[in-house]
Amino acid sequence: MSVAHRVTGTGLYLGTVLIAAWLVAAASGPAAFDTAQWIAGSILGRLVLFLYSFSLMHHMVGGLRHFVWDMGKGYEPQTRMAMAKFTLVISAALTILIWVVVLATR
């Protein structure tokens, strides 16, 4: 079992409140939406969004590892270490890619 998968899963769980709040703000009209966008664009907002995007990518790539385990493969210590490193590197790369695109198109 992977603690990181559990921590990111819990973070994503709590973060769904923010996604719901943002969608409800969009449905409530321009004023509420602008407020939500302002919060999301603040320093704290961006920090939370950055952590959320990294958690999402890490949990997603880590989920692939669970699929390998579910097929009864990848339980050897070296394979586990390799998959853990793969998860970290790929999810970090995907997170950076997302933010490069966001900052470039903003």
Added chain:
Amino acid sequence: MQSNSSMRTPLGRVRGLGSAKSGTGHFWLQRLTAVANLILTVIFVFIVVALVGKPYPAAIALLSHPLVAILMLLFILSACIHMRLGMQVIIEDYVHEEGMKILAVMANTFFAIAVGAASVYAVLKLSFGG
């Protein structure tokens, strides 16, 4: 004929529910929604990135596009089912007192349904012009 070497009662074997009372159905639905999430998350990230910096009318136009709205609804549905099951596993791992466990599992279900309902309401309201 099956011998009596199993620790489980015949009824328990037939119902196949195990200690969590939901059996492999829970495990399977968690995996099913994990696969769905894998695809839908990639789509969700693309949608959110496309929305960055968009003024209100443009953002609403994108979110209310039928294809975008349907994919958002699928993501919300799959994520809420998945996270409810996942959190239930966490609760069952850490909360052992029976009363507390029932309360926590209930609160977890309420949370998932409330978040899901609010999100679905918002997407539908945007889609049907509100």
